[in-house]
Amino acid sequence: MTLDSTVQPGDGGLVPVPAGGRLRIVDLHGNQAVDTxxxxxxxxxxxxxxxxxxREQAAVYLTTGSTLLSSRLDELAVITDDTCGxxxxxxxxxxxxxxxxxxxxFTRHQHACRQTFLRYGAPAGIGQRQLxxxxxxxxxxxxxxxxxxxFDDGLSAPGRHVELTASRDLLVLISNCPQLNNPCNGWNPTPIQLLGWW
Amino acid sequence: MIHDIPGGAAWSAPVRAGRVLTLTALADGANASVLIIGADRLDRLNIPDTLKSQMSACIRPAMVLMSDRGTALATVLESSLEWHDCLTGFGHDRHLERFGPSSYAQDGNGWRRSARLGLISELTKHGFGEGNLHGCINFFSKVGISDDSRASLAYLPDHSAAGDTVELRSEQDLLIFVSTAPHPLSMEPYAPAGVRVETALATEEPDLKLRDEGYRALEQTRGLLT
Structure with a gap:
């Protein structure tokens, strides 16, 4: 294992994953949206x-087998494991x-994912245009x-995970969502774990 | 302004605030893949924010089209169709491969060009480029959503007919980018329909039935513009 880190709610990160690497995101406490x-x-x-x-998978939801495509239709990663569904x-x-x-x-100055994306994306040149x-x-x-x-209560539960296998060298930008106003985080944002093998 | 965009072409124009922009399908089975950029030449149409705030998986009247930074770009005032696709993106060169090779030398001005190519070309005319591509609306097209476990999708070939219309009111100065290339999921023969674009001054405040989120977006935007 080459990565094992905890991301607190409202925090995020920019994770380089080499081609062939596997990145697992673990929903430690359940019902926690991880914007990626x-x-x-x-x-x-x-x-x-x-x-x-x-469009290319002819289905709206992502799960095991979904191929994450780029804006040039290049294969970026495949979801190779998913215990959430x-x-x-x-x-x-x-x-x-x-x-x-x-x-x-009243929500104007509440923390939001876009700030986390911009903060962690900036060192790699990821700005307004790239979001x-x-x-x-x-x-x-x-x-x-x-x-x-x-937006409904999550399908997830404590310990469920999703895993991506990189099809090329990637930067994965993550925001562990701080949203308090809808059920996407079970009204209580919680930490997640990132595990990586490469 | 009135302009007929032929099928399979791309077009862009500035549209001033307070205009009603009417798109009219000039033949059956039209598709108009549309991107919008706001008055500051940065803020783009944001499909996810538009959908989630109005709890819809498609574009239909009456809805406010919202930007990355939470402004109202345009309001969908009326349409003869209750569903305009916005979940399946615009077509790439790959989606035209089934028709065989095509070039200007071979096919003249009828050559087959993808929506992506046309939209990047139009974006570049205004100083933008590939990096500004974002989720689009495919006006006049419907991709049906199934109630199965994956929300499977299926393109509906007979959704729109010649004469179908959609009316948008510009809520700020806009740049609008349109491609009339075929919808990428269409399996029909290559015969893309033209689309008429007309603008007129918005003269009256129609009685719209927006959700509260739509009215808040309009208030926010009018507050910023005054």
Missing amino acids: LVYDAHDIDNRYSAFDTI RHDTVGGACSQESNVIRYGE THNINFFMNVPVGSGGELR
Whole structure:
């Protein structure tokens, strides 16, 4: 094992994962959204594309076997293990501004995933332009045939994990979501564990 | 302004705040893959934030199209269709391969170019590039969502017809980018429909039935602009 770290709620990180490496994210306490972006380590404009990934797998939810594609349709990683069952990539990340729209002005200065992304992305040149639509591991955003979409209590539970195997050298940008205003973190953000083998 | 974008082409234009932009399908089975950038030339249409705040998995009237930084870019006022896809992105060169090779030398101005190629070309005209690509709306297209365990998707080929329309009101000065290349999941023969774009001054405040989140986005934006 070459990586074993705990990420506190509201914190994050930028994790380099070499081709062939496996990165496991463990939901230590259950129902904790882990907002994640993936970049080609050698060209950050070749980045995860949620909607290309959804289209090419002809399904909205991510789980074991899902291939994470880039905006150039390159294979970035494959989800090779998943004890949660499914993950969201439509709900995006929380930001101060979207919190104000969703919940009201009182949330303006609450911490949000977008700040964590920008803080940890900046040293690698990941800024406003490079922040694209992310994955929300362990988050439950059901969609249906009537075109409905909602945020529900998580499907996850303490100790459940998801594992990515890198198809090329990657930078994985993680925000352990601090959201307090919806059920994505069970109303109580908790730590996660990152484990890596490469 | 009135302009007919032929099928399989790309186009972009600035649209001033307070206009009604009407897109009209000029033939059956149209697709218009659309990106929007706001008045500061940074803030992009953000599909996830638009969907989650209005609890919808598609674009339909009446909804506010929101940006990365939580401003209202445009409001979908009316449409003859209740579903415009926004979950499956725009087409790449790979999606045209089934029609065989195509080039200007071989096919003249009817050559087959992908939405991605056209949108990057239009973005570049305005000083942007590949890095500014973001989730798009595929107006006039529907990709149905199944209620199964993976929310499986299936393209509906007969969703739209000639004459279908959608009306957007610009809530700030916008740059709008449009590709009329086929929807990437369409398995129909290559015959992309044209789309008419018309703008007019927005004269009255229609009685919209937005969710509270939509009204908050409009208030935020009008507050920033005054």
